Amino acid sequence: MEGNRTYSESELIRRIQAGESGLFQELARRHSESLLRCAFTLCRDQQFSEDLAQEALLEGWRFIGRxxxxxxxxxxxxxxxxxxFLKSLRRKSLQEPHSWLLDADPLMTAETIDPVHQLQLNEDASRxxxxxxxxxxxxxxxxxxxFFAEASLExxxxxxxxxxxxxxxxxxxGLEKLRQQKITVNLFSNTRESGVKS
Structure with a gap:
């Protein structure tokens, strides 16, 4: 990117569509993490989700003119x-792997200082x-x-x-069903319950 200039997304897209295809790497960088999380939510398999995200980015680069x-x-x-994802399902007849929610903890960070508080958070996150x-x-x-992939409602x-x-x-x-189980939404790392009304 010339002179380390940071482009807005709309400008970045416009320049890529105008022929500066090398800028797509920056556009992909901005979206790759959330795209991977969404892929993981759909297929619930780490390797498959990485492949899906890469394929989506590649297709996005090829057809950005559209x-x-x-x-x-x-x-x-x-x-x-x-x-x-749907095309891969039809091709591979993929069987859904076990839930990543039971294996990984996307809510916890290594920055928690208080061990007692950390233990409580771990228990809450597990529930x-x-x-x-x-x-x-x-x-x-x-x-x-x-909440986990941090995708917008749209x-x-x-x-x-x-x-x-x-x-x-x-x-x-879904949030109401969690409340009925006494699961509080403030356990989420980035709760945006107001989005239900947006």
């Missing part, structure tokens, strides 16, 4: 991801993971995408190919 700005670039990219894993798929996917609608209103309804119902 991006017309009528939606967020992330929404467009997640739409590609979902298409690749949360188990509770989310037991939700119906339609609620589990929305909650994982919203992006979730693109990933799952459902209307925005359906995403809001599923998120509301």
């Amino acid at each position: 991006f017309d700005g009528r939606c967020q670039f992330s929404t467009w990219l997640y739409g590609i991801l979902r298409h690749r 949360l993971r188990q509770a989310v894993a037991l939700l119906p798929d339609e609620h589990r996917q929305v909650i994982e995408l919203r 992006d979730i609608a693109a990933v799952l190919d459902v209307p925005l209103g359906t995403v809001k309804s599923r998120l509301h119902n």
Whole structure:
């Protein structure tokens, strides 16, 4: 990037579409982490999710000329991801691996100082993971995408190919089911419950 200049996303896309294809690396860097988390939520397999994210980015680079700005670039990219996921399912007849929620703890960081507090957080996060894993798929996917993958409601609608209103309804119902189990949403690292109304 010339002179280490930081471009806005819209300018970056415009320059790539104008022929500066080398800038796509920066665009991919900005979206790769959230794209990988969304892929993981869909397929629940680490290697498969990495392959899906790479394929989506590659396809995004090849067809960026088709991006017309009528939606967020992330929404467009997640739409590609979902298409690749469904295509891979048909090709591989993939069996769903066990939930990553039961194996990994995306909520914890190494920065917690108090060991007693750390233990309580670990116990709370474990209860949360188990509770989310037991939700119906339609609620589990929305909650994982919203809070663990930190996807916007619009992006979730693109990933799952459902209307925005359906995403809001599923998120509301999923959070309500967690409340009924005495699971508090403040256990999430980036709770945005207000998004249900947005």
